[in-house]
Amino acid sequence: MVRWEPGAAERLHRAALDLFVEQGFAETTVPQITARAGLTTRTFFRHFADKREVLFAGEDELPAVVARVFAEAAPGLSPLDVVVEGLADVVAPRFDGLHGYLTTRQRIVESDEGLRERELRKLSVLREAALRGFRDRGLAEVEAVLAAHVSVTLFDVSLSRWLEEDAGRTLAAVVRDTGEAFRSVTGSAPATGTA
Amino acid sequence: MVRWEPGAAERLHRAALDLFVEQGFAETTVPQITARAGLTTRTFFRHFADKREVLFAGEDELPAVVARVFAEAAPGLSPLDVVVEGLADVVAPRFDGLHGYLTTRQRIVESDEGLRERELRKLSVLREAALRGFRDRGLAEVEAVLAAHVSVTLFDVSLSRWLEEDAGRTLAAVVRDTGEAFRSVTGSAPATGTA
DNA sequence: GAGGCTGATGACACGGTGTGTCGTCAAGTA
DNA sequence: TACTTGACGACACACCGTGTCATCAGCCTC
Numbered sequence: 001m002v003r004w005e006p007g008a009a010e011r012l013h014r015a016a017l018d019l020f021v022e023q024g025f026a027e028t029t030v031p032q033i034t035a036r037a038g039l040t041t042r043t044f045f046r047h048f049a050d051k052r053e054v055l056f057a058g059e060d061e062l063p064a065v066v067a068r069v070f071a072e073a074a075p076g077l078s079p080l081d082v083v084v085e086g087l088a089d090v091v092a093p094r095f096d097g098l099h100g101y102l103t104t105r106q107r108i109v110e111s112d113e114g115l116r117e118r119e120l121r122k123l124s125v126l127r128e129a130a131l132r133g134f135r136d137r138g139l140a141e142v143e144a145v146l147a148a149h150v151s152v153t154l155f156d157v158s159l160s161r162w163l164e165e166d167a168g169r170t171l172a173a174v175v176r177d178t179g180e181a182f183r184s185v186t187g188s189a190p191a192t193g194t195a
Numbered sequence: 196m197v198r199w200e201p202g203a204a205e206r207l208h209r210a211a212l213d214l215f216v217e218q219g220f221a222e223t224t225v226p227q228i229t230a231r232a233g234l235t236t237r238t239f240f241r242h243f244a245d246k247r248e249v250l251f252a253g254e255d256e257l258p259a260v261v262a263r264v265f266a267e268a269a270p271g272l273s274p275l276d277v278v279v280e281g282l283a284d285v286v287a288p289r290f291d292g293l294h295g296y297l298t299t300r301q302r303i304v305e306s307d308e309g310l311r312e313r314e315l316r317k318l319s320v321l322r323e324a325a326l327r328g329f330r331d332r333g334l335a336e337v338e339a340v341l342a343a344h345v346s347v348t349l350f351d352v353s354l355s356r357w358l359e360e361d362a363g364r365t366l367a368a369v370v371r372d373t374g375e376a377f378r379s380v381t382g383s384a385p386a387t388g389t390a
Numbered sequence: 391g392a393g394g395c396t397g398a399t400g401a402c403a404c405g406g407t408g409t410g411t412c413g414t415c416a417a418g419t420a
Numbered sequence: 421t422a423c424t425t426g427a428c429g430a431c432a433c434a435c436c437g438t439g440t441c442a443t444c445a446g447c448c449t450c
Contacts, residue, residue: 042399120315142373224405237408
């Protein structure tokens, strides 16, 4: 006989999400989550650093994905091309099946200041990964920093736009579209990519 | 005879900053701060929403400054020129006398994850102010969003660079320099401003 | 298969955060 | 003098997050 039901982390995750949707994030306490999952409060904090972290589980792998973007980028591309092509080809496909989940998740995050803070911090971790990538490509420090900011901007804006759309387009398509809008608003030269 | 010494908020602010420098942010408790300021714990939370907010007091006025940037921007300028000129002429002068204070403040913020989260959230409030400004200038939604992101990037990067420098340059000079670097890394057309 | 090890969980205590509520009292106002 | 307004003290309290130790199923080893 098993002493505990398996999959504690996943049960906590589902219980937490259900409660966040039912009654709001701030109004949900950790004891409520663990009661629904059949565990103790202490166990919750063994799986998640804090209450907010439930909504960001599994995002730890994204920096590695960013690293792969730079590993696979052609040598001659401009910084902007690296970002747009990398986001569209490497990053975006990882999100395509998650439109539904990410939409409800987004609604929860936007309902709470603390969650928005955490989300911005997660994006800044991605920015640091991109910064390393641009440094390795030989960009000067200031330019690498700026390129990293632009990368995260394009990712963030593209994801937001994609989630606002009911369905239809892929995230990759939105990324390319957002990239064009970026070139337009900054007066940048058109893509030099291997179109 | 006065019942309480005046300037409770400022006393709390000074006591908190001193303690943060002496023993670190996380290691400092609110009761420690209020004891040093000669007040009670409850009173601390009447002046600051939470412990972190001590380090962001007085920044509530920045969105209004951003609004002024757009109110004073010449009609024909490109989005990038609006940002660079506005930051250099309107925003930067407000910081010039604060290099010393902002440096120690920055050191504290960088020492704590929670503080970095809060700082990013404050920047995103500025971004929303810039977004309204670009919308009012008639930019399409996507382009306004991207321009707002770029604005905050230039502000954030410029401020960081300025604080890293010992002294010498004004923040406005760093802003213009960062703007040039941005044009370089994104392949943008040079400034069309009233040089 | 007996013993030992490991890893996840329960149980308990505890300091710190942030809020609700009520009482107190100086200062301003009529 | 009487009333009102703030700012603060005092107290209680729920929740957050952590440290610590006991427990016990499953696995490994000999």
